[in-house]
Amino acid sequence: MTWGRDAQHMPRTAINLYSVRNLDADLESVLRRVADAGYDGVQFAGDYSPLHAEPATVAATLRQLDLAVAPPHVDLETLRTDREAIREAFAPLEVDAIVLPWLDEAHFASAEAVDAIADDLAALESALEADGLDLLYHNHDHEYTALEEGAAYDRFLRQTTVGIELDVGWALVGGDDPARRIRNLGDRVGQLHMKDMTTGSEPTFTELGEGDVDIAACVDAAREVDVDWLIYEHDDPDDPAASLERGATALEGRG
Template sequence: MMPNLPVAVQPYTVRDQLNKDYRGTLRKIADIGYKAIELGPPPEGITVAEQKLLLDQLGLKVIGCHTSLEQLESDPDSVVDYLEKVDAEKYVALSLGFESKEDLLGKAGKLNEIGTRLSRRGVQLLYHNHDWEFRKFDGEYILDILLRETDPCHVKMELDTYWVHRGGLNPAEYLLKLRDRCPLLHIKDAEAGEEAFFAEIGEGVLDFHSIFQAAEEIGTKWLVVEQDLCRRDPLESLAISYGNLTK
């Protein structure tokens, strides 16, 4: 299953462990073999300089971070400043909910404004989907409308394979629609059955051979392992996913 693309990790998977032991958990992530991470500013008591020193010691490169619309509207420069301080690849991702088509169109306009502003400082705005973007307004998928109404230069995707699957679509097929517009890809697997609970990469039903092939074809730069919920210790889940990816 080994993809040709580099693999990073989204530490939301180990959020509880990070809250208890920030440094130790990052060390365990590095020990698994991950070399890159999607990571925001450190918790209280740790400076960004200290965080950067720790990441350098562990050989973990920051590829970007997640934030909120509120943060990007009120103080986008602080997000960019952080990415510059940790010498990150400059990607900023966010997720949104949509109450109506009017709400969707209004938020698409905001994303265009923010994306344009971020691009002036060399940062790429990404939209991260869940499954609710595969509901429809006027017979059209919310995500399709969002993609059409946003500038492909300033608003790109961090598609999530699990949530596309939960939305009832084929992740590889949807990826192929996103040529040059999905630099980061969140890879998650799903168990068989109606619940479609989260699974470690390679332990579920998603066809990652076709997903990786599509990702390479459309110009994806990074695969990012994330698992929202785990049936075992989350660090063990991250290790299983990494092991399966590197077999």
């Protein structure tokens, strides 16, 4: 896989719908909130997804609202066993990549475990490529498990060719420097999860600008390497509707 973008551009903004999973609202209503808040697009995840709705209806709503679609999150089991459902759900939306949002800790517990999942992902990449889809991976903090040679995440990056959706909050909690990582990844990082967190013995989720992540430095790095999307995510907002609005305001002018 060759990752690259032809011309420098400004990233677009989106929200990952995991952030609002606790809203008592249907998908169309949520998409209207996203558009009204001022995001350029949306990232489908969890139950808020064309995998659980009528894709043609979702596509029509997106066109009406002038919302673009960032590569969506799809779990490993669905990627392995139900690619027909993925094709049906996302083909009407002209999606060209899928994000694997989670691999459990066991896959990063040793060099052998990392190599084994790297082989699995190579096969999955080939299968998705036949459908015109690239594969990206979204990190948490457990990928930074210390191996003899260094962090498991570094071995994972060397052993795979998948694109990267870097979650800057979890990267910081894992001991990484997110801005430096973005620059080192270069055109392999297609999009960022803009998540703020506090670090320490019990990391917590915060609104953008209220935690320990240097959001401005991450945005500067994103612009340098032509990242496509800045995607707001808050794993546990007290008020999902208000968080949706605050995320858009915090990203305003950054995309």
